[in-house]
Amino acid sequence: MVRINPDKPGASETTKPSELNTVLAAQRKAFNAQPNPDWTSRKAKLETLRDLILGHEAEFAAAISADFGNRAVEETIIAEILVIKGGISHALKHTPKWMKSRKAPVALQYKPAKNVIIPQPLGVIGIISPWNYPLQLAIMPLIGALGAGNRAMIKPSEYTPRMSQLLKEVLAKGFTDDEVFVATGGVDVASAFSSLKFDHLVFTGSTSVGRIVGKAAGENLVPVTLELGGKSPTIIDDSANMDIAIGRIANGKLLNAGQTCVAPDYVLMPQANINAFSEALIKKAEEFYPTVAGNDDYTSIIADAHYARLQDLLEDAENKGAKIQTAGDDDKQQLAKERRVPLTVVTDTTPDMKIMQEEIFGPLLPVVASETLDDALETVQQGERPLALYWFGEDKAKRDKVLSQSISGGVSINETAWHVVQEDIPFGGVGPSGMGAYHGEHGFKSFSHMKGVFIQSKFSQGKNLFPPYTEKTHKMLGLMKKFL
Incomplete structure (x- = not known):
């Protein structure tokens, strides 16, 4: 059993930058010696990965909690362990099918030739993972990389040294x-x-760092998958079941204390409903967490600098006229000591407030007046394209309008966040919230080269297009035009 000392955050080793090139060269050499491993080999690696992660579940939960200051074991199991187990199970079930070569149609003028698409491993995949879900976001890309037959190098966040x-x-x-x-x-x-x-680089983190990583990768023409973030909106329609919406929004916002790239960032709803919604949301948060300070169920903010940034967002909003409502009545000094931030609802916001300009990444939730669906869509469209969008309601026409007239990385309807763990749909951003996608087959394809192969027939009439060009050539060209 691997043991970790939670009292020694500096106990982790440091890889020398020069060592990275040595490892990359070794992985490249090993890949070239086995450039297309069979399913038996890939299966063994996926099963090894599963057994290692599940076999050290308790240690991972303890390490992550120590890195944060506190995070519930249950939260790590829900948001990390179960997601990983589901991803590996899905890959073990479906990868043999994904690996197979597949026929592709051939245009009439090129028959009787054949087209084939052959999935081929890329080589060595780089994975830069963040601190907020440090295990899940390191392992989920690794599942796709190994299933596609690649080698991989992982760089986890320095904010979680124990993990x-x-x-x-x-x-x-x-x-x-x-x-x-x-x-x-x-x-x-x-x-x-x-x-x-x-051969491919996956980065999960902030948009600002994503730009730096994308630029560095671009110098070497390395293709990238960037999973970033942004201000993910939640639109609440008048047709919504408010009891359901409040519980699911509170859960999505407070999971990991809001330190989630797809957490609801702000809510859009008619002004007349804001007070009742805010009070109900505060009450629901207090049901979930009767206290925040000293509560083992509630996650701490990862670092002092992140805690200070959240306090600055609140101070800026309040100074500019926002109304602040906070769940519970915990001692503020104790909250600060533990880096705990209760659910805080912010109303009467204005666009010049930092909280409406920056991704919040914490349990602060602005609720913004938006009288109609068109108003809400305009607000979303004017901002940068988010990683996620949430809509609550039962009016299918309005739902379909939101889906057709908004652009976001992914969507959950009458829910928050759970579209991310669906292995049969892609997970990825768009524009400033990211590029590329993975999970399930989409990850397999991202980490594979889908090689197109044209197989010419001995009966091909292509020789009729060889020079010198004659009247026969012109007739052949005319015939081809007729069928195009």
Whole structure:
């Protein structure tokens, strides 16, 4: 059993940037020696990964909680362990089908030739994972990479050093460095990592850092999958079941204390409903967490700087005229000591407030007046395209209008966040919220080269188009035009 000391945050090793090139070269060499592993090999790696993660579930939960200051074991199981287990189970069931070559249609003028698409591993996949779901967001891309037949290098966040070191030690029990390698360390290691000549690079994190990572990868023409974030809106229609909506919005916002890339960032609803909604949401938060300080069910903010940023957002909003409502009556000094922030509803907002300009990434929820669906859609359209959008209601015509007239990475209807863990639909952003997608078959395709192959027939009449060009050539061209 791998053990971790929660009292020593600096206990993790640091990978030297120079070591990264050595590992990449070793993985490239190993891949070239086995460039298209069969299903038996891929299956064994996926099963090893599953057994390692599930076999150290308690240690991962303890390490993550220690890195945060506190996070409930149940929250780690719900948002990380079960998601990983589901992803691996899905890959084990479906990858043999995804691996198969498939026929593609051939235009009439090229028959009797054949077209074939052959999925082929790319090589070495780089994965830069964030701190908010440090295990899930490192392992989910790895599932796709291994299922597609690749090798992988992972750089977890320096904000979760215990989890990162544990991940390195656990994966080393089942994989050699030329199969899966975990690099630990700070910004210098991350910078060197993003500049490596991977065959594909996955980054999950903020939009600002995503731009830097994308630029570094672009220098080497490395294709990227960027999973970023943004201000994910929640639109509440008059036809919504408010009891259901309030519970699900509160849960989506308070999971991981709002430190979720797809957490509801702000709510749009008619002004007349805002007071009742805000009071009901506060009451629901207090049902979920009767106290916040000292409550083992409630997650701490990851670091002092992040806690201070949330306080600054609130102070800026209040100074500019916003109304602030906070769940519970915990001692403020104790909350600050534990880096706990209760659900805080912010109303009477204006566009110049920081809270309406920045991704919040915490349990602060602006509720914005929007009298009609058209008003709500205009607000969404004027902002940068978000990673997620949520709509609550029973009016199917309005629902369909939202789906057709808004652009976001993904959508949950009458729910928040859970579209992310559906393995049969893609997870990804659009524009400033990201590019590319993974999960399930979409991950397999992202980490594969779908190689098109044209197989010419010995009966091909293509020779009739060879020079020198004659009247016979012109007749052949005329015939082809007729059928195009």
